[in-house]
Amino acid sequence: MDIGNAIKTCRIRRGLSQTKLAELSECSVSYLSLIEHNQRDITVSTLQRICHALHVPMGILLFLGSSQDEFGNISKELEAELAKNTLVLLSEPVQDKTE
Template identity: 85%
Template structure:
């Protein structure tokens, strides 16, 4: 599981700096950086705050953080299509998705 990379990917897709996301998620920039580099474990409450700030359901973030070997019997093609569709959705600004 690479939840740090998933957070970073979503943050970049949203156009947020680490400073902006840390502010919205009510955590320090240094802690967010450590999470993104998988150098600190993330608490559920912090994960919820980050997901809320990114306007991303926790399930999507967990999917994006799942490594290839964790998908088991899922075909590589389906895995790629799901990831591609998810990233397309994340490319839209968060306020546009609420309309």
């Protein structure tokens, strides 16, 4: 599981700096950096705050952080297509829920 890289990928796709994501998820920039480099384990509550700040469901983040051996019988082609489509969706602007 490479959850740190998944967070970094989503952060970049959303156009957020580490500083802004740390602020939105109520953690320090240094802690976020350590998470993104997989040098610190992340708590579920911190993961929830990061997902909320990124506007990304936790399941999507976990999917993006999964390795091939964690997918079981899913083909590499299907995995790649799912990841590609997910990243395209992450590139779209976040919808304002007040509209």
